Amino acid sequence: MAKNVEKDALSGVETTGHSFDGLKELNNPLPKWWLYVFYVCIAWSLVYYVLYPAWPLGSTYTKGVLGYSQREDLAKSLADAKAAQAKYLDRIAKASVEDIQKDKDLLSFAMAGGRTMFNENCSACHGAGGQGAKGYPTLADDVWLWGGTTGDLYQTIKGGVRQGDVVETRGAPGVGMTAFGRDGILDKTQIDQVTEYVLSLTNRATDKAKADKGKTVFEENCVACHGDKGQGSLAAGVDGVGAPPLNTAAWVYGGDRATLVQTITNGRAGEMPAWSKRLDDVTIKQLAIYVHNLGGGK
Numbered sequence: 086m087a088k089n090v091e092k093d094a095l096s097g098v099e100t101t102g103h104s105f106d107g108l109k110e111l112n113n114p115l116p117k118w119w120l121y122v123f124y125v126c127i128a129w130s131l132v133y134y135v136l137y138p139a140w141p142l143g144s145t146y147t148k149g150v151l152g153y154s155q156r157e158d159l160a161k162s163l164a165d166a167k168a169a170q171a172k173y174l175d176r177i178a179k180a181s182v183e184d185i186q187k188d189k190d191l192l193s194f195a196m197a198g199g200r201t202m203f204n205e206n207c208s209a210c211h212g213a214g215g216q217g218a219k220g221y222p223t224l225a226d227d228v229w230l231w232g233g234t235t236g237d238l239y240q241t242i243k244g245g246v247r248q249g250d251v252v253e254t255r256g257a258p259g260v261g262m263t264a265f266g267r268d269g270i271l272d273k274t275q276i277d278q279v280t281e282y283v284l285s286l287t288n289r290a291t292d293k294a295k296a297d298k299g300k301t302v303f304e305e306n307c308v309a310c311h312g313d314k315g316q317g318s319l320a321a322g323v324d325g326v327g328a329p330p331l332n333t334a335a336w337v338y339g340g341d342r343a344t345l346v347q348t349i350t351n352g353r354a355g356e357m358p359a360w361s362k363r364l365d366d367v368t369i370k371q372l373a374i375y376v377h378n379l380g381g382g383k
């Protein structure tokens with residue numbers, strides 16, 4: 086073999102005997118840097134085999150002397166996260182909603198939890214940002230039927246509204262806005278007059294004479310619940326009735342003439358489920374905090 090070694094005429098380097106399309110491969114040594122990197126890699130892989138999990142062995146594998154495991158790592162960080170959460174949840178369980186509101190850490194934790202639970206449980210009726218819908222009050226303004234402090238909200242969410250089998254519920258089952266027309270308390274003319282008066286509370290009356298007559302009907306039939314200026318039961322200092330103000334643009338059912346006539350004729354008694362039946366106390370507290378911070382909390 087050695088005898089037949091062919092040398093490249095130009096560079097004087099031996100060839101390997103391989104030739105490609107007439108190009109001959111020269112037998113140059115590997116570059117030193119490359120060779121050393123290669124040796125280091127081999128050495129590193131040996132060290133790695135010893136230290137870390139490496140070779141599959143049937144149903145198991147070589148564990149390595151460090152005993153490292155990504156699965157255990159993940160399990161540990163999950164457990165850590167849970168423990169950190171448990172710490173907060175535990176503190177929320179022991180604190181009152183007012184105290185949570187004052188603690189910056191707890192507040193931001195409760196807001197995050199509240200937002201998730203709100204989207205899951207409440208947005209179907211009250212809208213994603215609590216903006217409300219016909220028959221479902223807005224939770225993002227400062228008009229409240231049952232009170233807007235965190236304590237009020239906590240109770241409303243917990244006991245619901247007009248729920249028969251729940252002690253702490255708001256209002257009494259079936260008792261709401263009287264059906265003045267259906268129950269024969271007011272006739273059509275009186276309903277027409279009082280509707281005109283209610284429109285006048287937001288400067289939308291079209292018939293002054295009718296509105297004046299309606300004022301009398303209102304004084305005789307409505308002030309007990311809605312207040313003398315139609316400011317709503319809470320603003321009039323009448324608690325536990327849940328009568329909305331009639332002098333703002335925030336309508337639950339609607340402030341147009343046809344809807345007003347319908348409400349006054351047939352009455353209304355909105356119901357909300359009692360969430361104590363479905364959610365734990367810690368969640369309800371977080372929801373109360375979240376709703377309070379939607380913009381209209383008092």
Ligand code: HEC
Pocket residue numbers: 203206207208209210211220221222224228229230231232238241242246327354355356357358360372376
């Ligand atoms: C099935 C529909 C429905 C769902 C779901 C619902 N609500 Fe309500 N909610 C209502 C209705 C209807 C009222 C108005 C009751 C009334 O007429 O007084 C109400 C009233 C309220 C009030 C009182 C508003 C005020 O002006 O005082 C709060 C607070 C409230 N809901 C919060 C929540 C929260 C928080 C959730 C989720 C855990 C939720 N609601 C889920 C229907 C719903």
Ligand code: HEC
Pocket residue numbers: 230260261262263265279280283302303306307308309310311326327328329330331335336337338339340345348349353354355356
């Ligand atoms: C017994 C108390 C009570 C009396 C009396 C009463 N209301 Fe109401 N009214 C309510 C309650 C409670 C609601 C809210 C019902 C609900 O949330 O479903 C309401 C709702 C309304 C609404 C709907 C407001 C909205 O935001 O959509 C109008 C309008 C209204 N009342 C007008 C009147 C007028 C006019 C009278 C007098 C003729 C009157 N009410 C008498 C308790 C009363």
